[in-house]
Amino acid sequence: MFNKFASYLSALALAVMLTACATPGQQPGEMDIRTGIIEQINPVQLQSSHHAGVGAVVGGIAGLGLGSLIGAGTGRDVAMVLGTVGGAFAGNEIxxxxxxxxxxxxxxxRTTNGVLISVTQATNPNLFKGQRVYVEGNGDGARVVPR
Known part of the structure:
Protein backbone atom coordinates (compact mmCIF):
# COMPACT_ATOMS: atom_id res chain seq x y z
CA MET A 1 0.00 0.00 0.00
CA PHE A 2 2.81 2.41 0.95
CA ASN A 3 4.68 1.73 -2.33
CA LYS A 4 1.57 2.51 -4.39
CA PHE A 5 0.99 5.76 -2.46
CA ALA A 6 4.67 6.75 -2.85
CA SER A 7 4.56 6.17 -6.62
CA TYR A 8 1.39 8.29 -6.97
CA LEU A 9 2.97 11.03 -4.86
CA SER A 10 6.16 10.92 -6.97
CA ALA A 11 4.14 11.16 -10.20
CA LEU A 12 2.19 14.13 -8.83
CA ALA A 13 5.40 15.90 -7.74
CA LEU A 14 6.95 15.32 -11.18
CA ALA A 15 3.85 16.70 -12.92
CA VAL A 16 3.89 19.81 -10.71
CA MET A 17 7.60 20.43 -11.40
CA LEU A 18 7.21 20.02 -15.14
CA THR A 19 4.22 22.37 -15.17
CA ALA A 20 6.22 24.97 -13.23
CA CYS A 21 9.03 24.76 -15.79
CA ALA A 22 6.74 25.30 -18.77
CA THR A 23 7.06 28.74 -20.36
CA PRO A 24 3.76 30.47 -21.01
CA GLY A 25 3.21 32.63 -24.08
CA GLN A 26 5.12 32.29 -27.31
CA GLN A 27 6.17 28.99 -28.76
CA PRO A 28 9.54 28.73 -30.53
CA GLY A 29 9.39 30.27 -34.01
CA GLU A 30 6.42 32.52 -33.23
CA MET A 31 6.68 36.30 -33.55
CA ASP A 32 4.77 39.09 -31.85
CA ILE A 33 3.01 41.32 -34.37
CA ARG A 34 1.37 44.50 -33.14
CA THR A 35 -0.30 47.28 -35.09
CA GLY A 36 -0.08 51.00 -34.51
CA ILE A 37 0.56 54.46 -35.93
CA ILE A 38 3.94 56.18 -36.18
CA GLU A 39 4.04 59.21 -33.88
CA GLN A 40 7.66 60.25 -34.39
CA ILE A 41 10.77 59.34 -36.41
CA ASN A 42 14.23 60.50 -35.28
CA PRO A 43 17.44 59.96 -37.27
CA VAL A 44 20.17 58.07 -35.37
CA GLN A 45 23.56 56.49 -36.08
CA LEU A 46 23.83 52.70 -35.66
CA GLN A 47 27.05 50.82 -35.01
CA SER A 48 28.57 48.94 -37.92
CA SER A 49 27.80 45.24 -38.07
CA HIS A 50 31.47 44.40 -38.76
CA HIS A 51 33.23 42.45 -36.02
CA ALA A 52 36.03 44.38 -34.34
CA GLY A 53 39.48 42.85 -34.66
CA VAL A 54 38.80 40.64 -37.67
CA GLY A 55 40.93 42.86 -39.93
CA ALA A 56 43.88 42.66 -37.55
CA VAL A 57 43.64 38.87 -37.25
CA VAL A 58 43.34 38.30 -41.00
CA GLY A 59 46.13 40.78 -41.70
CA GLY A 60 48.37 39.15 -39.10
CA ILE A 61 47.83 35.70 -40.58
CA ALA A 62 48.54 36.98 -44.08
CA GLY A 63 51.69 38.75 -42.84
CA LEU A 64 52.85 35.58 -41.08
CA GLY A 65 52.37 33.60 -44.29
CA LEU A 66 54.32 36.12 -46.35
CA GLY A 67 57.07 36.38 -43.72
CA SER A 68 57.54 32.62 -43.71
CA LEU A 69 58.46 32.76 -47.41
CA ILE A 70 61.45 35.02 -46.74
CA GLY A 71 64.91 33.73 -45.80
CA ALA A 72 65.85 30.83 -43.55
CA GLY A 73 66.74 30.29 -39.89
CA THR A 74 66.77 33.34 -37.63
CA GLY A 75 66.17 35.73 -40.55
CA ARG A 76 63.02 33.82 -41.41
CA ASP A 77 61.80 34.02 -37.79
CA VAL A 78 62.36 37.78 -37.75
CA ALA A 79 60.54 38.15 -41.10
CA MET A 80 57.58 36.14 -39.75
CA VAL A 81 57.31 38.31 -36.63
CA LEU A 82 57.60 41.55 -38.62
CA GLY A 83 55.14 40.25 -41.20
CA THR A 84 52.62 39.34 -38.49
CA VAL A 85 52.88 42.73 -36.75
CA GLY A 86 52.81 44.67 -40.03
CA GLY A 87 49.90 42.62 -41.38
CA ALA A 88 47.90 43.06 -38.19
CA PHE A 89 48.44 46.82 -38.28
CA ALA A 90 47.51 47.05 -41.98
CA GLY A 91 44.44 44.83 -41.53
CA ASN A 92 43.24 46.95 -38.62
CA GLU A 93 43.65 50.17 -40.64
CA ILE A 94 41.71 48.69 -43.57
CA ARG A 110 1.50 54.14 -30.56
CA THR A 111 -0.08 50.71 -30.64
CA THR A 112 -3.82 50.15 -30.99
CA ASN A 113 -4.07 49.61 -27.22
CA GLY A 114 -2.40 53.02 -26.56
CA VAL A 115 1.08 51.84 -25.52
CA LEU A 116 4.09 53.71 -26.94
CA ILE A 117 6.86 51.55 -28.41
CA SER A 118 10.30 52.78 -29.46
CA VAL A 119 12.12 50.76 -32.13
CA THR A 120 15.59 51.61 -33.47
CA GLN A 121 16.38 50.09 -36.86
CA ALA A 122 18.14 50.73 -40.17
CA THR A 123 16.62 53.56 -42.19
CA ASN A 124 13.46 52.64 -44.09
CA PRO A 125 12.52 55.48 -46.47
CA ASN A 126 8.98 54.06 -46.84
CA LEU A 127 8.02 55.02 -43.27
CA PHE A 128 6.51 58.40 -42.33
CA LYS A 129 4.74 60.08 -39.39
CA GLY A 130 1.04 59.15 -39.12
CA GLN A 131 1.45 55.92 -41.11
CA ARG A 132 -0.24 52.71 -39.98
CA VAL A 133 2.41 50.07 -39.36
CA TYR A 134 3.13 46.62 -37.97
CA VAL A 135 5.68 46.16 -35.20
CA GLU A 136 7.15 42.71 -35.70
CA GLY A 137 9.02 40.92 -32.92
CA ASN A 138 10.19 42.33 -29.61
CA GLY A 139 13.37 43.48 -27.88
CA ASP A 140 16.43 43.99 -30.08
CA GLY A 141 14.78 42.01 -32.88
CA ALA A 142 11.75 44.31 -33.22
CA ARG A 143 11.17 45.98 -36.61
CA VAL A 144 8.59 48.47 -37.89
CA VAL A 145 7.16 47.73 -41.34
CA PRO A 146 4.42 49.47 -43.37
CA ARG A 147 0.94 48.00 -43.20
Missing part, protein backbone atom coordinates in the same frame (compact mmCIF):
# COMPACT_ATOMS: atom_id res chain seq x y z
CA UNK A 95 38.89 47.55 -41.29
CA UNK A 96 38.54 51.06 -39.84
CA UNK A 97 37.28 52.22 -43.24
CA UNK A 98 34.35 49.80 -43.00
CA UNK A 99 33.50 50.41 -39.32
CA UNK A 100 31.71 53.69 -39.99
CA UNK A 101 28.31 54.24 -38.35
CA UNK A 102 25.26 53.29 -40.40
CA UNK A 103 22.29 55.67 -40.72
CA UNK A 104 19.23 54.49 -38.83
CA UNK A 105 16.02 55.74 -37.29
CA UNK A 106 14.30 55.62 -33.94
CA UNK A 107 10.59 55.13 -34.55
CA UNK A 108 7.97 55.84 -31.87
CA UNK A 109 4.76 53.87 -32.50
Missing amino acids: QKKYDQPVPGQQIIV
Whole structure:
Protein backbone atom coordinates (compact mmCIF):
# COMPACT_ATOMS: atom_id res chain seq x y z
CA MET A 1 0.00 0.00 0.00
CA PHE A 2 2.81 2.41 0.95
CA ASN A 3 4.68 1.73 -2.33
CA LYS A 4 1.57 2.51 -4.39
CA PHE A 5 0.99 5.76 -2.46
CA ALA A 6 4.67 6.75 -2.85
CA SER A 7 4.56 6.17 -6.62
CA TYR A 8 1.39 8.29 -6.97
CA LEU A 9 2.97 11.03 -4.86
CA SER A 10 6.16 10.92 -6.97
CA ALA A 11 4.14 11.16 -10.20
CA LEU A 12 2.19 14.13 -8.83
CA ALA A 13 5.40 15.90 -7.74
CA LEU A 14 6.95 15.32 -11.18
CA ALA A 15 3.85 16.70 -12.92
CA VAL A 16 3.89 19.81 -10.71
CA MET A 17 7.60 20.43 -11.40
CA LEU A 18 7.21 20.02 -15.14
CA THR A 19 4.22 22.37 -15.17
CA ALA A 20 6.22 24.97 -13.23
CA CYS A 21 9.03 24.76 -15.79
CA ALA A 22 6.74 25.30 -18.77
CA THR A 23 7.06 28.74 -20.36
CA PRO A 24 3.76 30.47 -21.01
CA GLY A 25 3.21 32.63 -24.08
CA GLN A 26 5.12 32.29 -27.31
CA GLN A 27 6.17 28.99 -28.76
CA PRO A 28 9.54 28.73 -30.53
CA GLY A 29 9.39 30.27 -34.01
CA GLU A 30 6.42 32.52 -33.23
CA MET A 31 6.68 36.30 -33.55
CA ASP A 32 4.77 39.09 -31.85
CA ILE A 33 3.01 41.32 -34.37
CA ARG A 34 1.37 44.50 -33.14
CA THR A 35 -0.30 47.28 -35.09
CA GLY A 36 -0.08 51.00 -34.51
CA ILE A 37 0.56 54.46 -35.93
CA ILE A 38 3.94 56.18 -36.18
CA GLU A 39 4.04 59.21 -33.88
CA GLN A 40 7.66 60.25 -34.39
CA ILE A 41 10.77 59.34 -36.41
CA ASN A 42 14.23 60.50 -35.28
CA PRO A 43 17.44 59.96 -37.27
CA VAL A 44 20.17 58.07 -35.37
CA GLN A 45 23.56 56.49 -36.08
CA LEU A 46 23.83 52.70 -35.66
CA GLN A 47 27.05 50.82 -35.01
CA SER A 48 28.57 48.94 -37.92
CA SER A 49 27.80 45.24 -38.07
CA HIS A 50 31.47 44.40 -38.76
CA HIS A 51 33.23 42.45 -36.02
CA ALA A 52 36.03 44.38 -34.34
CA GLY A 53 39.48 42.85 -34.66
CA VAL A 54 38.80 40.64 -37.67
CA GLY A 55 40.93 42.86 -39.93
CA ALA A 56 43.88 42.66 -37.55
CA VAL A 57 43.64 38.87 -37.25
CA VAL A 58 43.34 38.30 -41.00
CA GLY A 59 46.13 40.78 -41.70
CA GLY A 60 48.37 39.15 -39.10
CA ILE A 61 47.83 35.70 -40.58
CA ALA A 62 48.54 36.98 -44.08
CA GLY A 63 51.69 38.75 -42.84
CA LEU A 64 52.85 35.58 -41.08
CA GLY A 65 52.37 33.60 -44.29
CA LEU A 66 54.32 36.12 -46.35
CA GLY A 67 57.07 36.38 -43.72
CA SER A 68 57.54 32.62 -43.71
CA LEU A 69 58.46 32.76 -47.41
CA ILE A 70 61.45 35.02 -46.74
CA GLY A 71 64.91 33.73 -45.80
CA ALA A 72 65.85 30.83 -43.55
CA GLY A 73 66.74 30.29 -39.89
CA THR A 74 66.77 33.34 -37.63
CA GLY A 75 66.17 35.73 -40.55
CA ARG A 76 63.02 33.82 -41.41
CA ASP A 77 61.80 34.02 -37.79
CA VAL A 78 62.36 37.78 -37.75
CA ALA A 79 60.54 38.15 -41.10
CA MET A 80 57.58 36.14 -39.75
CA VAL A 81 57.31 38.31 -36.63
CA LEU A 82 57.60 41.55 -38.62
CA GLY A 83 55.14 40.25 -41.20
CA THR A 84 52.62 39.34 -38.49
CA VAL A 85 52.88 42.73 -36.75
CA GLY A 86 52.81 44.67 -40.03
CA GLY A 87 49.90 42.62 -41.38
CA ALA A 88 47.90 43.06 -38.19
CA PHE A 89 48.44 46.82 -38.28
CA ALA A 90 47.51 47.05 -41.98
CA GLY A 91 44.44 44.83 -41.53
CA ASN A 92 43.24 46.95 -38.62
CA GLU A 93 43.65 50.17 -40.64
CA ILE A 94 41.71 48.69 -43.57
CA GLN A 95 38.89 47.55 -41.29
CA LYS A 96 38.54 51.06 -39.84
CA LYS A 97 37.28 52.22 -43.24
CA TYR A 98 34.35 49.80 -43.00
CA ASP A 99 33.50 50.41 -39.32
CA GLN A 100 31.71 53.69 -39.99
CA PRO A 101 28.31 54.24 -38.35
CA VAL A 102 25.26 53.29 -40.40
CA PRO A 103 22.29 55.67 -40.72
CA GLY A 104 19.23 54.49 -38.83
CA GLN A 105 16.02 55.74 -37.29
CA GLN A 106 14.30 55.62 -33.94
CA ILE A 107 10.59 55.13 -34.55
CA ILE A 108 7.97 55.84 -31.87
CA VAL A 109 4.76 53.87 -32.50
CA ARG A 110 1.50 54.14 -30.56
CA THR A 111 -0.08 50.71 -30.64
CA THR A 112 -3.82 50.15 -30.99
CA ASN A 113 -4.07 49.61 -27.22
CA GLY A 114 -2.40 53.02 -26.56
CA VAL A 115 1.08 51.84 -25.52
CA LEU A 116 4.09 53.71 -26.94
CA ILE A 117 6.86 51.55 -28.41
CA SER A 118 10.30 52.78 -29.46
CA VAL A 119 12.12 50.76 -32.13
CA THR A 120 15.59 51.61 -33.47
CA GLN A 121 16.38 50.09 -36.86
CA ALA A 122 18.14 50.73 -40.17
CA THR A 123 16.62 53.56 -42.19
CA ASN A 124 13.46 52.64 -44.09
CA PRO A 125 12.52 55.48 -46.47
CA ASN A 126 8.98 54.06 -46.84
CA LEU A 127 8.02 55.02 -43.27
CA PHE A 128 6.51 58.40 -42.33
CA LYS A 129 4.74 60.08 -39.39
CA GLY A 130 1.04 59.15 -39.12
CA GLN A 131 1.45 55.92 -41.11
CA ARG A 132 -0.24 52.71 -39.98
CA VAL A 133 2.41 50.07 -39.36
CA TYR A 134 3.13 46.62 -37.97
CA VAL A 135 5.68 46.16 -35.20
CA GLU A 136 7.15 42.71 -35.70
CA GLY A 137 9.02 40.92 -32.92
CA ASN A 138 10.19 42.33 -29.61
CA GLY A 139 13.37 43.48 -27.88
CA ASP A 140 16.43 43.99 -30.08
CA GLY A 141 14.78 42.01 -32.88
CA ALA A 142 11.75 44.31 -33.22
CA ARG A 143 11.17 45.98 -36.61
CA VAL A 144 8.59 48.47 -37.89
CA VAL A 145 7.16 47.73 -41.34
CA PRO A 146 4.42 49.47 -43.37
CA ARG A 147 0.94 48.00 -43.20
